[in-house]
Amino acid sequence: MRWLGAVSVALLLLAGCGRSDDADDATPTTTTGATATTAPSSTAATTVSTTTGPPPPSAPSTTAATDDGAALPATAQDWMAELVRAWGAGDREGAATLATPDTVAELFAHADPGGPDWALQGCDGAAGSTVCTFTDAGERLLLSQPSVAEGDRLAPVGQATFTEGDGPASETYLGEEASRLVRAWGAGDREVAAVLAPELTVATLFDRYDPGGGRWDLRDCLRLEDDPQCLFYDPVRDERLILHFDRVARAAGEAAIAAPEFRTGASG
Structure with missing residues (x-):
């Protein structure tokens, strides 16, 4: 009988130890699962993605157009003098910003390039136009520009006429x-x-x-x-x-x- 009682006590002690070990094993498992569910952070990645990006592309082109317009001559005399300089240097593209296609064609058909020796003699306004006279070695060039502005710039030169002779009395x-x-x-x-x-x-x-x-x-x-x-x-x-x-x-x-x-x- 004493031997059976001792065995019973030993079995009870072993059972208690088994339950304690099971409880200890369960605790880490629960902690590990909690850590796994809180580690990812999707909010931070989304914030970075939405707050970065290229600036709007339209602003620079407006500035360039304004700069080009401001560079044009402000008076008829300066405008036509600039046209003669462009033609004299053989700059068709520059001349095209200052005169009509027919006028540019007339100038370059006469000489290409026009040369550096054309001198402005004077300008005169009449009937809605300004006419400027240039001379070079016995030749005269008359340029006519309408006085009506086109938006924020002067109108293109609309006529070029060449005459020959020794001067106004020839x-x-x-x-x-x-x-x-x-x-x-x-x-x-x-x-x-x-x-x-x-x-x-x-x-x-x-x-x-x-x-x-x-x-x-x-x-x-x-x-x-x-x-x-x-x-x-x-x-x-x-x-x-x-x-x-x-x-x-x-x-x-x-x-x-x-x-x-x-x-x-x-x-x-």
């Missing part, structure tokens, strides 16, 4: 300038005519005929001391047109064709 120069006026009048183009002659001269021509027609032929130009003049004749109307030049106005760079005179017959 027959070649007088004939070319007078012919330009007669062609404009013949086509009914008051705007171009107003660039080449004073208002009273233009009014006299258009009051006589509007348009003047295309049959007026240049017959002669005379370098008279006090009265340079050119003679045109219309064989259908049998009528002469004499255009007189104002030397003082011409020397000042102003429209100088004045006092148109009509007479009947080819001579007399």
Whole structure:
């Protein structure tokens, strides 16, 4: 009996130890599971991703456009002088920012490059346009720019005309300038005519005929001391047109064709 009792006590002690070991084993397992569920942190990664990125791409292009516009000349005289410099250097791209395609083509067809020796003689405003005269070795270049602005910049130069001769009193120069006026009048183009002659001269021509027609032929130009003049004749109307030049106005760079005179017959 004593032996059986001792065995029973021993078995009870072993059972108690087993339960204690099981409890001890369970505790670490529970702690390890808690650590595994709290370790990841997705919030921090999401914050970094949403707060970084490139700046908006549109701002730089606006600044470049503003800088380009501000670099353009502010006056008609400076604008046309810049055009002549660009043409003189053979810079077609620069000239294209200052003149119409037809004007650029006219300049570069005359010479490519234009050369560095063109000198500004003066500018004159008339009938919504500004005309500047440049000279180089017996040649003259007349550039015409509309006075109406296009937005925040001046309008492009719309016309380039070359004339030859020794100066404003030469027959070649007088004939070319007078012919330009007669062609404009013949086509009914008051705007171009107003660039080449004073208002009273233009009014006299258009009051006589509007348009003047295309049959007026240049017959002669005379370098008279006090009265340079050119003679045109219309064989259908049998009528002469004499255009007189104002030397003082011409020397000042102003429209100088004045006092148109009509007479009947080819001579007399």
